[in-house]
Amino acid sequence: MIQVGIFGVTGYTGYELVRILAQHPDVQVQFATSQSFAGKWLTDVYPQAPHLPLIEEADAPLETVDVVFLCLPHAAAAATAVRALNTGGKVIDLSADFRLADPAVYAQWYGHEHPAPELLGTARSGFGFAVYGLTEWAREQLPGADLVAVPGCYPTSVLLGLRPLLQRPLLAAKLPLTGPIIADSKSGVSGAGRQASDTTHFMNVADNFAPYKIGRAHRHLPEMEQVMHWWQADAPPLIFSPHLLPVPRGILSTIYVTIAGDWTLGDVAALYTDMYAGEPFVCVLPPGQVATLAHVTNTNKCVIGLAQAGNTLIITSAIDNLIKGAAGQAVQDMNVVFRLDETTGLV
């Protein structure tokens, strides 16, 4: 049994994680921390939760666990990661702290110096320590890794939707991508977090629909462009427009990519089905079908649809933001790190 600790269990991501881990046959949760609810039980916060005591972060018995999951705000996550690594445990971090390989980019988008730059550097970047845990892409770097940066929710939906286009050198030469790539993304309210605010007040969400931080303003933009450049050095820039949907969970990204040259939807569909053949959690729909939230909510799946409009490929990519976009992918990463069957606890 893998002994697990969870930091920040009372946020939506932490709660989803504990629900998944409670069903996982190879895992035992040793402790769960919560700054706001320490001293209470998880069932005091979520009526359907497992009956776990909530402890102070400082009281976490790090020496009793093999791995910790960090569902903490940025900066706090890095500090806890250092402590956990020093105790000899592995760290699976669901915050943004280890997603960006370049500490200068981190400082620019998060407004403070990176707390532990020596740990940065992610898969395929050639240096560093953290592995960027988009499981389908990092499957070979993950086994045995000590520090995993679980991708953001929007990046998971967009990057899985783009990967076959960007990671195929032949295509890059024959069918170059031109102009900016546009990701028009829509997310359910759980993505905005558990903290009550005007943004998440029922009266402001229900019967409404609203864009926010559109263009090149959202913190997930540099994360996506970083990975796009890993995959294709001259990848076009990304325009990213998130919107808040009046639903509890789910992300749908509608992605527009202009591909020069002669191609058919069948060509592109073959590229996708080829790359994702055998993937347990990525499903490519038949050409012309669209992905919807109903395909994916409450699952660890990413469902991808492909359509064509002239030279523009329209990719619809749907995930559950709390599962494949956070806690589910974190467990998927853990399974690979510990060399378990990748789908354990997730189907």
Place this chain on the structure above:
Amino acid sequence: MIQVGIFGVTGYTGYELVRILAQHPDVQVQFATSQSFAGKWLTDVYPQAPHLPLIEEADAPLETVDVVFLCLPHAAAAATAVRALNTGGKVIDLSADFRLADPAVYAQWYGHEHPAPELLGTARSGFGFAVYGLTEWAREQLPGADLVAVPGCYPTSVLLGLRPLLQRPLLAAKLPLTGPIIADSKSGVSGAGRQASDTTHFMNVADNFAPYKIGRAHRHLPEMEQVMHWWQADAPPLIFSPHLLPVPRGILSTIYVTIAGDWTLGDVAALYTDMYAGEPFVCVLPPGQVATLAHVTNTNKCVIGLAQAGNTLIITSAIDNLIKGAAGQAVQDMNVVFRLDETTGLV
């Protein structure tokens, strides 16, 4: 008092129309037809409705009215329009029958020959009879017109969002639009109509979000491209992706336009505020702000936001699909046709 008849009053558009007209000081509703509910009262269908008797379409006393509103399916609308025009009344048609100037395009998208091609041809097209009633654009053609084609809901949101870019010759020369224009639109469920179906079943809509007919597949595409070409002969092609939102009403279109050359968001914002200065129902937000459904539901307004990402202008354009996207604009058109104050009954 303008004597009015309504055909097809029990659809969502017809019902919204009768609600607006009930508040209109210069209008008297003489009759309202419903194929499904003839013999009943409108209150049997909508509990808050005015207490109007519903009659058979064939029994409508056309000779008693000055103008009829047609909230009928395509083809049926054209046939009724001919009858009404022959009786000497004016026609404001909310169907698609007179929106397209070219009967061949109509036949291609609607699957049958146009029932009354001699009436076609819309404003600025140089021939024909019907006026395309995007009020802000057709204000000079509307007074006294006999046949008005009220624009579709999606086209209203997209075209008002694009008009300042397309209808400015100077801009066209100095700052050409390149590549396709992308309109990623999201509509509430009332846009799918009153007929119960799998699409509109609460269980399929709630907690879900789904694209449909994306790319170049939706019937509103040729309508939009037609008007775009009126405004700029070499306008780029349009990619149009509608999505079904789990809300009763409202459309938000997020529109991406690539503009070559040197420009700032301030330049473009000036173009918009200049064109829409004095418009009672179009509101341009300060640069950087986004339009949301909450700006417009239950109003006849179109609210427009502008943002920039590199050379791409991102326009967010919101309307209430049943009001500015249908019944409200129809009344706005009627006001102009009859030379009333354009805002009568709408504020």
Place this chain on the structure above:
Amino acid sequence: MIQVGIFGVTGYTGYELVRILAQHPDVQVQFATSQSFAGKWLTDVYPQAPHLPLIEEADAPLETVDVVFLCLPHAAAAATAVRALNTGGKVIDLSADFRLADPAVYAQWYGHEHPAPELLGTARSGFGFAVYGLTEWAREQLPGADLVAVPGCYPTSVLLGLRPLLQRPLLAAKLPLTGPIIADSKSGVSGAGRQASDTTHFMNVADNFAPYKIGRAHRHLPEMEQVMHWWQADAPPLIFSPHLLPVPRGILSTIYVTIAGDWTLGDVAALYTDMYAGEPFVCVLPPGQVATLAHVTNTNKCVIGLAQAGNTLIITSAIDNLIKGAAGQAVQDMNVVFRLDETTGLV
């Protein structure tokens, strides 16, 4: 023109009030206060609002107005009422401060001494100053009144549903009400107020339904029982179970009353239609039909349905909590106070 001031305009009730008053032909809004947003505009808070400046409560020019509406928390409302009355204006208070005639009951339920007990005492109580503004009941006390206590939202739905049973001496003798009266009420989220909290977080409301303060625990209980006793000295006790509905607005109360003796649904229906004949805002449905939120949202109406199960009468009573349950009834009261047509600005 009646000159009006609004205190606490940025809560949901205040906002609804300003929307109604903006359409009222005999009213001019002179000022609007907001503690949280003083110095901003109302449009900064509600995008569809009239463009009113928000001022500090202390800066309100009381001497410029004929009447003030108080949309303030309890205790704060009473203090402002005293100031306004001293300046010679009338006060229409939407808080709970003047609803209860007995200051001891007030102290018990609100946890502090009443700030202005000399103003208490409500319609038909034989002493005092404030008039309890359930318009249909207080129509003769309201004209010229200086202080009106607008009823609570739940009380409006329950009391209008019960009044014909309780205010008919003949019935009381021949058909006595036995056992407790049960009001199982369900309210939309706007009733919980504008303040962001766990209770109003979209994630806790959507897809959920929850009772709260059931039995004899909610502050509206003593208000309802007080009025019930005005109407029938030996009225049975009330059991009141509020529930939070995942909708923005509307209250439906399902009320169970056991009536001894021989009666038919027709007898009771006649009682209701007789009492409410001519009422502009109370609508009694034909026997057997049920009231729903769809009957009343966005209107000032109370719609009442009647059904029978043995000796139990089941009353379904629906209102819009923000209109007939607050701002609409406040304006209805104001119309009567100032001897205007009661429906002005409300239809």
Place this chain on the structure above:
Amino acid sequence: MIQVGIFGVTGYTGYELVRILAQHPDVQVQFATSQSFAGKWLTDVYPQAPHLPLIEEADAPLETVDVVFLCLPHAAAAATAVRALNTGGKVIDLSADFRLADPAVYAQWYGHEHPAPELLGTARSGFGFAVYGLTEWAREQLPGADLVAVPGCYPTSVLLGLRPLLQRPLLAAKLPLTGPIIADSKSGVSGAGRQASDTTHFMNVADNFAPYKIGRAHRHLPEMEQVMHWWQADAPPLIFSPHLLPVPRGILSTIYVTIAGDWTLGDVAALYTDMYAGEPFVCVLPPGQVATLAHVTNTNKCVIGLAQAGNTLIITSAIDNLIKGAAGQAVQDMNVVFRLDETTGLV
């Protein structure tokens, strides 16, 4: 492995059943029928479903299965039950056909003679064949049973909420229940079935809340009263008021019972915790806490809250209508019939 067939798999109940059975370690689904979609795959109807072929009911290989689940309309279910029993299989029927022991009552409420009255008669009724499968109550009758009538969704929520009061002879003598019992129940839309209709149209459900068939008009009333009389011969009559909630799933019943004599909430709570001690799927909350949908959605649990108002006990009882109210309880019953651990596949 238990070999299973499912009739009527494409309704919401059938689909929920197949989802549960897909996770059940001791079950293999041999076939699944659908009149509307025979020839297609279950994934064509529900994108997240197991990939099962849908066959005609007439083609179902009854001889290959140990047990069939019937998710069919009434009358159709009875006919199929007879066929399945004749082939030697067991039957777990989720329709209403075998819930009522008295065929005359059935005929009165369902409008036709019972198709197989010789199979009627339910647990504790002293004759007949079918077992009424409220698992907690029928646990001793179920092992080996050939025909199980799974209770209705509303009855499950109400009966589990009432059972400790009715099935305690001592209580009946000392603390008699007086007057009618009132169950004010609220159900999510899945209870209305998969068929598209005005009732289930998103536009009629969203932002609305509506009672229907209140009093003594709903078909679940005789089912509940039958069981109440099994438990206490002189049980009071039931008043039952269902309401349609704008949520996909879940039932909350707020139940009012007047208990004569001296009692405290603690007394009653002890009765409940005593009766339900050790029950895996019934949870009694601490006195004063209320049950909500959030306690139970997507689980097989019934959560019960208790509150007091004078002599009235207020019971809040919540279930997921598709799980504990249908498919989950059906599997729970199957587990007991086949002498498996009762919770298999359900936690």
